Amino acid sequence: MAKKPKILCVDDEQDILDLLTFNLEKEGYDVCTALNGKKGLEVAKRELPDLIILDVMMPEMDGMETCREIREIPSLKDVVITFLTARNEDYSQIAGFDAGADDFITKPIRQRLLVSKIKALLRRSGPAEVKKEMSIGGIEIDRDKYLVTKDGVQIQLPKKEFELLVLLSSAPGRVFTRENILNSIWGNDVIVGDRTIDVHIRKLREKLGDENFKTIKGVGYKFEA
Amino acid sequence: MAKKPKILCVDDEQDILDLLTFNLEKEGYDVCTALNGKKGLEVAKRELPDLIILDVMMPEMDGMETCREIREIPSLKDVVITFLTARNEDYSQIAGFDAGADDFITKPIRQRLLVSKIKALLRRSGPAEVKKEMSIGGIEIDRDKYLVTKDGVQIQLPKKEFELLVLLSSAPGRVFTRENILNSIWGNDVIVGDRTIDVHIRKLREKLGDENFKTIKGVGYKFEA
DNA sequence: AAGAAAACTTAACTTTAGGTTAACCTTAGG
DNA sequence: CCTAAGGTTAACCTAAAGTTAAGTTTTCTT
Helix, strand or coil, X not given: CCCCCEEEEECCCHHHHHHHHHHHHHCCCEEEEECCHHHHHHHHHHHCCCEEEEECCCCCCCHHHHHHHHHHCHHHCCCEEEXXXXXXXXXXHHHHHHHCCCEEEEECCCHHHHHHHHHHXXXXXXXXXXXXXXXXXXXXXXXXXXXXXXXXXXXXXXXXXXXXXXHHHCCCCCEEEHHHHHHHHHCCCCCCCHHHHHHHHHHHHHHHCHHHEEEECCCEEEECC | CCCCCEEEEECCCHHHHHHHHHHXXXXXXXXXXXXXXHHHHHHHHHHCCCEEXXXXXXXXXXXXXXXHHHHHCHHXXXXXXXXXXXXXXXXXXXXXXXXXXXXXXXXXXXXXHHHXXXXXXXXXXCCCCCCCCEEECCEEEECCCCEEEECCEXXXXXXXXXXXXXXXXXCCXXXXXXXXXXXXXXXXXXXXXXXXXXXXXXXXXXXHCHHHEEEECCCEEEECC
C-alpha cells in the first residue's frame, strides 16, 4: 500500500480538532494536531505533513501569520495549506491566498465536502510522487511493481528496503535525516532503534552498490548517482 | 522569465468569456476560449493549457462530463481544472470534486478573488520551482540538501562546518563574534576551547577559498563574496 | 493450523569520521 | 619588536555509523 498521506490540523478548539481527526482518520489519513500556530509550526517542521489545515482565527499567532511562516521554511514551501474560516469571508480569503494558502474550508464543516476537497488537493499536490518509475545511475525503480533493476538485472527488494530506496531516490542528492526517514517509513508513533536504519541501508548498499548511498555523519543519508 | 501560463476558459456565454479573458490577460496569462464542452476538449488537446476553467452549466456536454473526458486524456491528466458554478451549490461541488475538479469559482465572479485563486492553483501545479538556495560569490548553499557547491563543484561538508557556513553566510558582511558563533552552533551551555572555531574556519577556507572568510582581529569572523 | 521461510528488529561489538585539544607558529597592531 | 589574538598541525577522543548474528515477527506454504 502507498504511504498514508499525513495531515496536520491546527486549531485552538479541541472540539474542532477532534472532529477533523475523526473524519480524516476514518478516510485513512495519518492525522496530527496542534492547538496553536506556534505549536503547529513546530509539528509541521518535524512531521513534514502533506497537507495542513489552519484555522484563520487563533489567539497569539493566527492562521495567516502561521501560513506565512510555514512558507518560509524550505522543506515546507510546497506543502498544501488549507484555511478554515467562517463562511463567506471573502476579504479573508483574498488576504489568505496572498499569504500562501491553497484553498479554504468553511465552517460549519461538512464532512463529505471536506473529504472531497482534501482528496482533490492531495491528488494535485503530489506530482513528484505520481511518477511511477525512475532511473538514476543504472538503477531503475518501478514503484508499482515493487521492482528494482540494477544494470539490467532485476532485484526483488523487501518492503522496508524498497520504501527506503524510494524515499532516498525521490530527491537524489538531498540528505534525509534519520528523523525524516523514521517519520516517512515507520510513522511518527512507531519507535524503532537507530541501528535498524543502518541495517536497511547496509542491505541496500550490499544489493545496489556502496557508492550510491552516502552517509553524512550526524545528519543522515543521501542517494546519489 | 518563465513562459506565460496558459489558461483555457470554457463557457457557453460569450460575456463571461470576455470577462475572464479581460481579467486574466491583464494579469499576464495566455488565454484561450471555447464556447462549449466539445470544443473545449478539442482546444485543450491542441493547446495543452496549464489550467482550465469550466462552466458547470452548459448545453450538450456539461462541465462535469467535459472534466471527466479531459481526465481521460493522458497529456491532460494532471492539468488543473476549476469549475465555475452558481454560488452555494454544494451538491454540485461534491460531484465536481469526484469528477476530478481541483477547485471552484462561484458566480458572480469577483475579480480579485478569481485572480488570487488562479495564482494559488498555478503556484501549486507548476513544475517544482527551483529550490531556494542562496548563492554568494560562486558558492551555493542548499540547506535542505546539506550541500554546498563551489564553482559548480559539489562539496559535502561535515555538520559543524556546514552549520558554521550557514551561520556566517546568513548575513554576509556581518561580523560574528566568537561568542555569537559559540551560542548559535554549540549552545550557551556547551564549552569548547577557542581554537575549535579556528580549526573549523580553517577547514572552510581550505575547501571554499581563503578570500571569503575574513578575520577581524579581536572581534570575530565574517563571510564575504 | 503447523511449520518453514522471509523479513524485520535488536543487541553487542567494532570501526571510523568528525570534532576537539594541546603545543607550537605566525602576524597584526600598538 | 613585543604581545596577544589568531593560524596550523597532528594526535587524541568520542559519538555516530557499520557489522554481524541472534532473536522476533510476519507471511507464505502445505
